[in-house]
Amino acid sequence: MNGSRQKDFVIKANQCMIHLENISFQYPQGELVFQDFNWEVERGEAWAVLGPSGCGKTTLLYLLAGLRFPLSGKILLMDKKITRPRPHTGLILQDYGLLPWATVRQNVELGIQVRDFYGPDGKHAPEENISPENVDFWINRLSLNSIQNQYPQKISGGQRQRTAIARTLALEPDLLLMDEPFSSLDAPTRESLQKLTIELCIEQDLTLIIVTHAIEEAALLGQKILMLNQPPITDTIIIENPNAINSGYRYSDEYLALVRELRNSMDGYEEK
Amino acid sequence: MKKSELIIAVLTLLILWQLGAMIINKPILPTPYIVSQTLIQEVINGQILDHFFASLWRVVVSTLLAIIIAAPIGLVLGQSKRLHKFISPIVYLLYPIPKVVFVPIILLFFGIGDFPKIMIIFLILFFQVLVLVRDQAAGIRPELIQSVRSLGAGRRALFRFVYFPASLPAILTALRQSVGTAVAVLFIAELIATQKGLGYYIYFNGSTLFNYPAMYAGIVALSIMGLGLYYFVDWFEHQVCAWQYL
Numbered sequence: 297m298n299g300s301r302q303k304d305f306v307i308k309a310n311q312c313m314i315h316l317e318n319i320s321f322q323y324p325q326g327e328l329v330f331q332d333f334n335w336e337v338e339r340g341e342a343w344a345v346l347g348p349s350g351c352g353k354t355t356l357l358y359l360l361a362g363l364r365f366p367l368s369g370k371i372l373l374m375d376k377k378i379t380r381p382r383p384h385t386g387l388i389l390q391d392y393g394l395l396p397w398a399t400v401r402q403n404v405e406l407g408i409q410v411r412d413f414y415g416p417d418g419k420h421a422p423e424e425n426i427s428p429e430n431v432d433f434w435i436n437r438l439s440l441n442s443i444q445n446q447y448p449q450k451i452s453g454g455q456r457q458r459t460a461i462a463r464t465l466a467l468e469p470d471l472l473l474m475d476e477p478f479s480s481l482d483a484p485t486r487e488s489l490q491k492l493t494i495e496l497c498i499e500q501d502l503t504l505i506i507v508t509h510a511i512e513e514a515a516l517l518g519q520k521i522l523m524l525n526q527p528p529i530t531d532t533i534i535i536e537n538p539n540a541i542n543s544g545y546r547y548s549d550e551y552l553a554l555v556r557e558l559r560n561s562m563d564g565y566e567e568k
Numbered sequence: 569m570k571k572s573e574l575i576i577a578v579l580t581l582l583i584l585w586q587l588g589a590m591i592i593n594k595p596i597l598p599t600p601y602i603v604s605q606t607l608i609q610e611v612i613n614g615q616i617l618d619h620f621f622a623s624l625w626r627v628v629v630s631t632l633l634a635i636i637i638a639a640p641i642g643l644v645l646g647q648s649k650r651l652h653k654f655i656s657p658i659v660y661l662l663y664p665i666p667k668v669v670f671v672p673i674i675l676l677f678f679g680i681g682d683f684p685k686i687m688i689i690f691l692i693l694f695f696q697v698l699v700l701v702r703d704q705a706a707g708i709r710p711e712l713i714q715s716v717r718s719l720g721a722g723r724r725a726l727f728r729f730v731y732f733p734a735s736l737p738a739i740l741t742a743l744r745q746s747v748g749t750a751v752a753v754l755f756i757a758e759l760i761a762t763q764k765g766l767g768y769y770i771y772f773n774g775s776t777l778f779n780y781p782a783m784y785a786g787i788v789a790l791s792i793m794g795l796g797l798y799y800f801v802d803w804f805e806h807q808v809c810a811w812q813y814l
Contacts, residue, residue, distance in 0.1 A: 361718050381718050393715025397733050397811045406729065407719040413728060420720040447811045460715070467719065 312375065313339040313471060313503045314360060319369030321355060328528040329355050332369070335522065335532050339374075339470070342497055342504040342541055344518025346511065346558065351524045353507040357475050360505065361387045373471065382471075383420065386464035390476040392456040394448040400459050401444040404431050407467040426468060434462035438492075454485035458492075465500065472497065474506040478513065490516055494541045511558045515551055516540060523561065598781045607785035614782075615769075620789050622682075622764040627750055627797065630686040631743065634693035639739055642698045643731050646705020656702075663699055667692045668753050671760075680761040688757050689750045696742040704738035705731055737812055740805040747801060751794040766790045 314337035321330040329352040337343055345353050358364040359371060362381040371378055373385065381387075394403045408428055414420040435444055438458040443451050448459065457477060464472065474493070478486040490513065497504045506517050514521050519540045523533040537554060539545050569577075582600050589599040598606075610616035645652045645659075671688055678684035708730065716730055758767025770786035773779040806813060 358714070361714075363714055363717060380722075381720060383720055385718065387715060387718035389711050389715055391709065391711045393712050395712070395716075395730070395733070397736075397809065406716070410716070410719050410721045410725045410729060413725050414720070414722070420722055420725070447814055449811070450814055463719070473718075
């Protein structure tokens with residue numbers, strides 16, 4: 297199903313996925329979160345956004361998702377200014393965002409149902425045809441077969457998050473935004489979902505932005521790590537971590553050294 | 569409740585009724601046997617069915633009206649903080665007033681016929697549905713909304729895929745909670761300015777014709793209506809909102 301996308305990957309390589317130029321953002325009656333902030337993400341990159349809670353990580357993700365808008369500056373996704381959630385952007389949140397009254401299968405179908413509701417207008421939904429068979433594919437791929445008729449409250453946190461991932465990927469996104477997706481899961485589940493995320497990003501040629509406060513997670517998933525300080529955020533601090541998504545990286549000295557380095561710089565933030 | 573428990577409960581009540589009738593031994597409390605005989609006769613030869621359906625019609629129409637009007641308002645109030653701030657104090661003041669006190673006013677204004685009766689039940693259900701739907705809509709987690717928006721949903725799709733299914737249990741809970749009150753108020757409303765409905769039938773047989781078995785038959789019919797409506801809503805809720813009963 298993804299053959300066609302892999303072909304144009306060659307052409308689109310090194311294309312700019314995300315372009316943030318001098319953006320400023322502030323919540324009504326809140327403090328300034330971003331001020332003249334710049335950031336570039338190339339297509340196919342895996343980024344982790346790391347910072348203490350309340351630093352604006354989630355805000356950044358919501359800006360990229362088209363759920364919030366900057367006061368000034370511009371945000372371009374694939375060279376287009378975003379004015380609303382972009383059909384090719386997938387968003388995964390910590391609390392899964394599943395409909396409690398819908399089964400796993402119905403939840404996975406939701407994106408396609410929304411698309412059918414509006415028709416493929418390119419505004420609410422991707423213009424190109426999305427096959428309903430995607431639902432079966434992703435239910436299989438994420439091993440949800442045996443629970444596809446269960447309601448979300450009856451399944452485990454890991455299964456819920458896999459359902460949310462299946463729902464998002466069924467719409468064939470090119471950009472995957474994740475907000476603390478594994479924070480409320482136990483360690484083994486978290487680890488297996490981290491591995492799965494890496495696999496899926498490679499398989500589906502996804503650009504990944506994962507927001508996390510967990511240093512280890514940032515080091516494991518981010519080939520580039522964007523460090524956020526206390527707001528207002530002005531600087532773009534980037535740590536290169538090219539081997540992140542390689543298998544076995546979790547056990548390498550390079551990984552351990554990076555975690556140590558990140559921890560030191562995070563401690564610095566706390567004291568400020 | 570299990571079927572066997574239900575049967576035992578019904579039997580117990582019938583036995584208590586029977587014992588009471590035997591002890592009192594006056595026409596004002598006929599035995600369940602006489603009442604059920606009268607009820608069957610009234611169904612076959614009399615007009616109790618006409619009165620039954622007149623009452624049922626009033627309840628059903630006012631219920632549907634209340635849902636159609638109150639649920640969307642509740643949804644809007646639940647979504648919009650500004651409107652909520654403005655309208656909620658008004659609702660807050662009106663909600664606890666027992667709507668039955670409006671019966672004389674509504675009858676004064678709207679006179680005879682079905683309309684004033686429907687209005688009264690509508691008023692009761694309206695506030696109940698409004699308040700529960702509003703709270704339900706306000707209680708939807710913002711993360712859920714954001715997730716569904718990120719799947720491409722705009723306002724209309726959010727309504728269709730999130731707000732409407734989310735408010736369904738609230739509507740049904742409101743109905744289940746207020747169906748008893750609705751039938752009670754219907755009874756009171758039907759005492760005045762009408763010649764149709766079980767309320768009228770009960771009152772007419774009891775105080776004009778002194779036909780006590782028929783009066784009791786009317787009371788049984790009204791009870792059956794109330795019970796039936798309650799269990800129908802309950803059953804429907806289990807069908808439509810199965811996810812709530814896991």
